[in-house]
């Protein structure tokens with residue numbers, strides 16, 4: 001077997017396309033959103049929490065380090081069983097809390113910190129995170145009475161937080177964001193009264209499911225996209241089993257769909273309906289995907305996925321499905337490049353404030369590979385079906401871009417070199433090993 005992937009340097013990936021297919025089983029690493037929440041709720045809960053299947057990526061590691069600094073006892077991170085002894089009353093941390101590259105860590109943690117009376121905290125992140133907007137959580141927290149300082153009137157980390165007892169509010173969020181919703185739910189957990197959040201479309205509901213499982217008093221109305229929490233509440237430690245991350249499975253779904261002769265089995269993937277937009281879009285494009293053995297694990301729907309290659313057709317992705325596939329747009333853009341016809345993605349302006357400006361990153365990097373991509377203010381237009389050319393591309397330090405470009409390179413003509421591929425470890429620590437393991441010569 002000729003291997004298609006070479007690490008020129010730990011951070012530089014080279015993909016040489018060849019006459020191979022993708023075959024076998026890929027064990028998908030733990031869901032990143034659920035991993036963050038399990039660590040945070042475990043840290044806040046009375047007693048012991050055990051987490052099985054935790055994602056060992058850089059982002060959950062940032063969360064674990066922050067909550068250790070706040071006084072929780074967290075065993076060494078591993079995917080078998082992480083044990084947390086929670087601390088209801090968080091301490092002040094001796095140093096600045098560093099969320100690294102993780103928007104989820106910083107935004108959810110702000111809700112927790114702002115509602116710790118009498119405590120002072122400083123929080124920051126890497127250069128990408130310091131450029132991402134925090135006003136979306138800072139402003140509603142301020143209307144609950146929170147005291148938060150930072151550049152751009154509290155929009156950018158580093159931020160300083162003076163914790164206090166907040167007032168419950170009903171917040172109508174202008175964006176469908178699970179990070180905004182979860183931040184306010186976590187603030188509401190420590191706030192007397194009923195804190196309600198209404199969003200314009202339903203975002204992922206992992207916080208709601210897990211807060212309920214840990215004993216919080218929550219009322220959820222998915223029709224109204226509304227959730228209320230009654231505070232103050234005391235969480236109790238639980239056993240959490242984290243399913244595989246559908247956002248990580250998406251790379252294999254597209255890789256197998258576009259590579260002739262491929263069939264992959266992806267056991268144990270989370271299929272929470274607030275996350276399965278990617279399955280619906282790929283199926284509408286003609287992908288061959290089956291869901292087997294559907295079950296509920298720690299309150300979350302889980303299934304085994306099977307995918308095999310098939311021709312893809314262009315589609316339109318817009319409206320309320322966007323929050324249900326927001327992190328899959330880069331890899332869906334790759335699918336679109338291999339689909340017959342013109343795919344249009346709209347209502348995706350949120351992608352401009354992720355780890356990179358993903359609309360610009362996709363347009364420029366797939367453009368280098370010869371894909372005809374037009375960047376729209378809130379989306380992309382992608383003319384698919386032409387042969388991609390291997391090229392020198394860059395992940396822009398964005399994990400989802402690194403892996404999407406690697407999958408695009410598999411079916412390009414000529415070698416693709418991806419700079420800053422190591423960004424993948426943010427959400428997928430052994431992506432390159434898994435890719436090598438499933439590449440089979442016919």
Ligand SMILES: O=C(O)C1=C[C@@H](OP(=O)(O)O)[C@@H](O)[C@H](O)C1
Pocket residue numbers: 032033034104176177178179180182203204326327350
């Ligand atoms: O709550 C979460 O775990 C996440 C919510 C989404 O962000 P937004 O809330 O900004 O849409 C998503 O893009 C991110 O990867 C994880």
Ligand SMILES: C=C(OP(=O)(O)O)C(=O)O
Pocket residue numbers: 032059101102103104105327354355400427
């Ligand atoms: C946007 C992402 O994560 P976060 O906002 O937590 O950095 C992502 O994982 O694609």
